[in-house]
Amino acid sequence: MDKKLQPILGKLEKEFGGAASEYRGDVSLVIPAERIVAACQQVHALGFELLSALTAVDYWPEERPRFHIIYQFTSVSMNLVLTLRVPLPGINPSLPTVSHLYRNANWRERELWDMFGIKFQGHPDLRRILMPADWEGHPLRKDYPLGYEEPQFTFNFEEIDLRKPYAKE
Amino acid sequence: MPDIQEITVDDLKHLVSERAIQGETVLLNMGPQHPSTHGVLRLLLELDGEIVVNCIPDIGFLHTGIEKNMEAKTYAKAEVMSDRLDYMNTVGNNLAYSLAVEKLVDLDVPPRAQAIRVILTELQRFASHLVWLGTSALDLAAMSMFLYCFREREYILDVMEMCSGQRMMTTYIRPGGLWRDVPVEFEAAVREILKTFPRRVDEYEALLTRNPLMLDRTYGIGKLTGEECLNFGVTGPMLRASGVKWDLRKDRPYSGYELYDFTVPTRTEGDVYARYLVRLEEMRQALKIVQQALDKLPMGPVRSNNHKYVPPPRSEIGVSMEALIHHFKLWTEGFEAPQGAIYSAVESPRGELGVYLESDGGPKPYRIHWRTPSFDNLQSLPLMSKGVLVADLVAIIGSVDIVLGDVDR
Amino acid sequence: MGVEQKLGNMGIATTTLEQAVAWSRTNAMWPLLFGLACCAIEMMSAQAAHYDMSRFGMELMRPSPRQSDLMIVAGRVSRKMAPVLRRLYDQMPEPKWVISMGDCASCGGVFNNYAIVQGVDEVVPVDVYVAGCPPRPEALIHGVLMLYDKVRGMKFAEGKK
Numbered sequence: 001m002d003k004k005l006q007p008i009l010g011k012l013e014k015e016f017g018g019a020a021s022e023y024r025g026d027v028s029l030v031i032p033a034e035r036i037v038a039a040c041q042q043v044h045a046l047g048f049e050l051l052s053a054l055t056a057v058d059y060w061p062e063e064r065p066r067f068h069i070i071y072q073f074t075s076v077s078m079n080l081v082l083t084l085r086v087p088l089p090g091i092n093p094s095l096p097t098v099s100h101l102y103r104n105a106n107w108r109e110r111e112l113w114d115m116f117g118i119k120f121q122g123h124p125d126l127r128r129i130l131m132p133a134d135w136e137g138h139p140l141r142k143d144y145p146l147g148y149e150e151p152q153f154t155f156n157f158e159e160i161d162l163r164k165p166y167a168k169e
Numbered sequence: 170m171p172d173i174q175e176i177t178v179d180d181l182k183h184l185v186s187e188r189a190i191q192g193e194t195v196l197l198n199m200g201p202q203h204p205s206t207h208g209v210l211r212l213l214l215e216l217d218g219e220i221v222v223n224c225i226p227d228i229g230f231l232h233t234g235i236e237k238n239m240e241a242k243t244y245a246k247a248e249v250m251s252d253r254l255d256y257m258n259t260v261g262n263n264l265a266y267s268l269a270v271e272k273l274v275d276l277d278v279p280p281r282a283q284a285i286r287v288i289l290t291e292l293q294r295f296a297s298h299l300v301w302l303g304t305s306a307l308d309l310a311a312m313s314m315f316l317y318c319f320r321e322r323e324y325i326l327d328v329m330e331m332c333s334g335q336r337m338m339t340t341y342i343r344p345g346g347l348w349r350d351v352p353v354e355f356e357a358a359v360r361e362i363l364k365t366f367p368r369r370v371d372e373y374e375a376l377l378t379r380n381p382l383m384l385d386r387t388y389g390i391g392k393l394t395g396e397e398c399l400n401f402g403v404t405g406p407m408l409r410a411s412g413v414k415w416d417l418r419k420d421r422p423y424s425g426y427e428l429y430d431f432t433v434p435t436r437t438e439g440d441v442y443a444r445y446l447v448r449l450e451e452m453r454q455a456l457k458i459v460q461q462a463l464d465k466l467p468m469g470p471v472r473s474n475n476h477k478y479v480p481p482p483r484s485e486i487g488v489s490m491e492a493l494i495h496h497f498k499l500w501t502e503g504f505e506a507p508q509g510a511i512y513s514a515v516e517s518p519r520g521e522l523g524v525y526l527e528s529d530g531g532p533k534p535y536r537i538h539w540r541t542p543s544f545d546n547l548q549s550l551p552l553m554s555k556g557v558l559v560a561d562l563v564a565i566i567g568s569v570d571i572v573l574g575d576v577d578r
Numbered sequence: 579m580g581v582e583q584k585l586g587n588m589g590i591a592t593t594t595l596e597q598a599v600a601w602s603r604t605n606a607m608w609p610l611l612f613g614l615a616c617c618a619i620e621m622m623s624a625q626a627a628h629y630d631m632s633r634f635g636m637e638l639m640r641p642s643p644r645q646s647d648l649m650i651v652a653g654r655v656s657r658k659m660a661p662v663l664r665r666l667y668d669q670m671p672e673p674k675w676v677i678s679m680g681d682c683a684s685c686g687g688v689f690n691n692y693a694i695v696q697g698v699d700e701v702v703p704v705d706v707y708v709a710g711c712p713p714r715p716e717a718l719i720h721g722v723l724m725l726y727d728k729v730r731g732m733k734f735a736e737g738k739k
Binding site: 023024025026028049050051052053055057058070072074076079081083102103104106107108128129130131132139140144146147148 | 228229232234236237238241272273275396399400401402403404413415420421509510511512514521523525527535536538540544545548577578
């Protein structure tokens with residue numbers, strides 16, 4: 001672990017509880033969902049200007065927590081990286097937005113709404129970004145099917161051919 | 170066949186200004202099929218005559234579901250999909266994926282493989298900047314640049330084809346090293362490139378850098394300060410043109426970049442012209458890195474010896490029992506990664522390309538997320554395009570250097 | 579044959595009307611600028627100086643569908659893009675042809691999932707499929723020449739549908 005990261009981690013651990021864990025050189029800290037905006041403000045004040053990544057992991061069929069939201073911060077001035085993880089339950093998952101602090105969280109949170117169905121309170125413009133606006137379902141959840149189409153071999157060529165919607169002129 | 174969704178002004182009331190609702194300004198659709206949007210990007214422009222009041226990007230027309238599809242394939246098979254994300258930087262995507270897998274399973278890479286990875290990645294950076302230069306100059310009506318740049322690119326694609334058999338989607342860089350060693354003609358071909366390309370870059374500079382038409386169209390257009398860039402998550406040449414010196418190859422080096430001596434070009438103006446100059450200088454620096462890497466190329470193996478993750482050479486399979494067992498396991502089930510999550514980032518020609526990889530102990534990635542640079546770079550477009558003419562907007566889109574495969578994944 | 583012998587070298591060429599129409603259609607077939615993804619880069623390479631496509635009549639790509647007669651669908655078509663593709667196809671005037679370039683446009687390619695249309699012939703009728711991921715520029719030119727053969731073999735009435 002980088003020596004410069006120790007005092008920063010100490011401050012965050014004292015304020016938000018929990019202990020930092022390290023895996024292959026990556027340091028991550030678990031933050032409860034209600035305190036994420038305060039945590040991001042603190043991290044921003046400590047010198048982490050760049051929100052590198054904002055993504056989510058779905059642990060279905062585990063229900064508590066079902067989602068883990070991952071915030072990845074980079075400090076350009078101090079050359080450090082830090083990860084924050086926020087656990088969320090599966091029923092009506094929602095978080096306060098951080099798009100007023102880090103402007104690129106705007107589209108990243110829209111992508112999480114589109115792909116996982118996680119609502120962000122206070123977001124100025126929460127609508128679908130990657131899928132068509134009238135799509136149903138949230139594709140990256142683990143209970144959403146892949147949409148795999150069976151490949152046509154010679155033995156099943158005709159029956160799949162009849163099901164495929166070919167274009168008329 | 171679903172119909173195209175018609176969006177009216179009411180749906181976008183919160184995004185457009187008051188004047189659009191009163192009908193004073195026009196809402197124009199710069200649609201997904203357009204010669205200047207560099208791919209399938211849809212822009213909703215609110216125009217007051219020729220001046221852009223608001224610009225609302227609408228993305229997702231190239232969404233491929235790569236992240237979900239990779240969860241259904243083993244680690245070795247999923248790499249094939251990584252080429253097709255940012256299709257200008259195919260070797261770089263493979264490098265990002267391989268570094269992430271190597272970090273997750275703690276795999277070593279021999280130094281010869283690292284040096285060849287650097288050579289191919291820098292050649293790919295040069296090729297990507299060539300396409301940027303050709304297409305954005307084409308948008309500014311410098312049509313011959315397009316032909317020159319694609320002529321140069323053919324030499325680099327010849328080198329890629331020589332190594333891996335494919336011009337673009339090579340999948341040559343794999344976890345643990347490379348697919349196979351480079352052929353004997355590789356060194357001569359790369360030296361030929363190093364001999365002729367610096368003069369060609371000088372020709373492009375002579376054509377464009379002090380051209381009054383180029384200066385009129387790009388100087389002072391689309392300014393972004395360093396702080397705004399960082400707040401928007403913008404990385405890469407756009408960030409460096411706004412004064413912030415942050416390059417992952419220098420600041421968080423990977424794959425042996427700390428052994429090579431090169432400069433990171435930065436400028437302070439932050440406009441389209443500064444980005445042009447930064448990328449042009451990066452092309453020269455890429456050639457410098459390739460020169461050093463090729464001169465210092467060490468001998469040795471190109472794949473790791475850890476046959477739990479890397480297939481053994483075919484010649485060993487006939488004589489060694491362990492080699493046969495490893496080969497069988499890797500081809501049927503694939504290797505298993507330990508449980509844990511990592512984030513690993515490389516510097517692509519567009520910015521920070523990061524991979525968040527989480528494993529649950531199985532042979533397939535449980536969750537892989539690609540932090541692609543163009544997604545964040547594009548978010549700064551509405552800010553840059555307030556109050557510019559439509560022709561300037563075309564120049565700004567060219568300078569952001571987006572690749573829609575990167576944005577939509 | 580007999581007419582040419584009698585008329586001699588008077589500067590008159592004789593042919594059938596269908597051959598004349600096919601000659602004019604194939605010698606200046608302008609494609610619509612419809613590159614979507616990676617195959618678009620290979621299409622641009624085919625248009626550039628090394629593998630020149632203007633030898634075969636495709637001097638320029640028209641951005642407007644009203645002015646083009648060939649649509650080369652180069653790249654993966656997502657579900658959001660499919661209605662746009664159909665609308666552009668409907669806007670092209672007759673006679674029109676479609677080349678499906680690359681694996682993703684022909685059959686869904688590497689991506690067998692919820693987001694990609696499995697073969698662009700679910701959306702528009704296709705004349706020539708060019709395989710490859712991405713196909714080499716020479717493969718695309720081979721596909722174009724195959725389309726020219728098909729156009730020359732067409733009877734006049736087949737153009738209207």
